[in-house]
Amino acid sequence: MTRRAETRRFVPPDGRRIERHVGAYRRLLVLYPWRFRRRFGTEMVQVFRDQLRSELRAGGMAPAGRAWVQVVIDVVRTAPRERLRGLIEGEWRESTLAGGRSGMFRYTLRRLLLSISVLVLASVLVFVLVRTTIDPLAGCSINPQTRPEQCTKVRHELGLDRPLTVQYGKWLGHFARGDWGTSLLSGRPVFPDIRSALANTLVLGLTATAFSLLLGIGIGLYSALRQYSWFDHVSTGGAFIGLSIPNFWFALLLQVFFGIYLTKWLGLHEPIFATAGMYKPGTEEFHLIDRVRHLVLPILVLSVQEIAVYSRYMRSSMLEVMHSDYLRTARAKGLGEARLVYRHAMRNALIPITTVAGLSIGALAGGLIITESIFEWPGMGRLFIQSMFRGDYLIVLPWLMVTVTFVIVMYAVLDPRIRYG
Numbered sequence: 001m002t003r004r005a006e007t008r009r010f011v012p013p014d015g016r017r018i019e020r021h022v023g024a025y026r027r028l029l030v031l032y033p034w035r036f037r038r039r040f041g042t043e044m045v046q047v048f049r050d051q052l053r054s055e056l057r058a059g060g061m062a063p064a065g066r067a068w069v070q071v072v073i074d075v076v077r078t079a080p081r082e083r084l085r086g087l088i089e090g091e092w093r094e095s096t097l098a099g100g101r102s103g104m105f106r107y108t109l110r111r112l113l114l115s116i117s118v119l120v121l122a123s124v125l126v127f128v129l130v131r132t133t134i135d136p137l138a139g140c141s142i143n144p145q146t147r148p149e150q151c152t153k154v155r156h157e158l159g160l161d162r163p164l165t166v167q168y169g170k171w172l173g174h175f176a177r178g179d180w181g182t183s184l185l186s187g188r189p190v191f192p193d194i195r196s197a198l199a200n201t202l203v204l205g206l207t208a209t210a211f212s213l214l215l216g217i218g219i220g221l222y223s224a225l226r227q228y229s230w231f232d233h234v235s236t237g238g239a240f241i242g243l244s245i246p247n248f249w250f251a252l253l254l255q256v257f258f259g260i261y262l263t264k265w266l267g268l269h270e271p272i273f274a275t276a277g278m279y280k281p282g283t284e285e286f287h288l289i290d291r292v293r294h295l296v297l298p299i300l301v302l303s304v305q306e307i308a309v310y311s312r313y314m315r316s317s318m319l320e321v322m323h324s325d326y327l328r329t330a331r332a333k334g335l336g337e338a339r340l341v342y343r344h345a346m347r348n349a350l351i352p353i354t355t356v357a358g359l360s361i362g363a364l365a366g367g368l369i370i371t372e373s374i375f376e377w378p379g380m381g382r383l384f385i386q387s388m389f390r391g392d393y394l395i396v397l398p399w400l401m402v403t404v405t406f407v408i409v410m411y412a413v414l415d416p417r418i419r420y421g
């Protein structure tokens with residue numbers, strides 16, 4: 001039996017004839033068996049299974065084809081008629097994408113549950129490293145005004161004289177119940193401080209990411225459209241310089257220039273852009289103009305390397321797409337240049353940028369620690385540095401656990417290879 005005859009004999013449950021090759025449906029079902037079982041319910045579609053069995057009994061199929069059909073018979077147990085028809089008519093992709101919005105939440109929850117072992121191992125490593133390197137009572141022994149008996153009493157009250165296994169078990173139990181403890185130095189609960197610092201870090205990080213993407217994509221796109229022009233040469237040189245500048249050096253340079261020299265040259269009483277803090281001293285209320293003044297310099301520091309990376313990737317990707325065969329064919333048929341670039345070429349050129357943006361999250365998180373410390377931005381990075389130097393391990397431990405959990409979730413969300421469902 002030929003493949004053409006096989007295609008004519010395969011009839012879907014609704015009685016209509018299939019125009020596509022039977023093997024495509026077999027492969028689709030075998031590649032996504034878990035989705036097929038979950039989405040197609042419990043109603044028996046005996047007609048579909050009988051058709052597959054008849055294909056197998058006919059004996060005219062190739063050995064590979066018979067193997068595929070046998071696998072499908074084993075996999076497909078139940079399926080509502082209308083959803084099976086949607087699968088046969090090629091609507092599987094739309095149904096999968098429609099379920100992706102709620103699927104992302106289910107996937108994230110499942111990813112966290114499967115990552116419990118990773119989180120437990122990370123908590124052990126974090127606890128051992130922090131407790132063996134940080135001593136919150138290190139200053140007590142060198143203070144001439146305190147006696148050794150007092151230091152020993154405080155250490156016993158805090159439980160620091162117990163074995164590390166006992167300390168870890170007690171801390172993990174409280175952490176799992178949502179009791180993150182109280183700061184040893186400030187006396188405030190740890191959770192509100194971390195929540196406030198995380199919100200401030202997200203404001204700075206998301207704004208810097210959006211600014212980097214917009215400017216980097218725009219520069220790369222224009223450089224590709226004006227290849228070997230003066231703008232292309234300038235943007236290429238600027239990208240190499242941006243990749244070579246250390247964040248901490250660039251931050252100090254901006255602080256000196258805007259905080260001292262430019263303010264003196266313009267005869268101003270205060271800098272145009274604030275060089276430290278998140279708001280004007282003495283006023284913690286939200287004012288848009290004041291918040292923008294404090295955001296500009298940290299965003300420039302965080303964005304300079306990201307803009308260089310995005311512009312280079314966008315330029316190379318756009319040049320590759322512009323020289324593809326389908327765009328030359330569209331141009332030969334008379335398609336307008338603007339529609340050709342922005343509707344067809346740019347859409348395909350942005351695909352590598354999504355992967356690069358996901359990989360840049362780790363580098364941005366590292367830059368936030370340095371940038372927040374230099375500009376005194378009250379975020380997670382500055383909180384971590386302050387707690388490390390002050391020996392407040394009850395803040396360092398939840399900080400690291402929140403960071404590990406955030407990395408796991410963001411990897412699941414940003415990884416382009418992952419599909420939800």
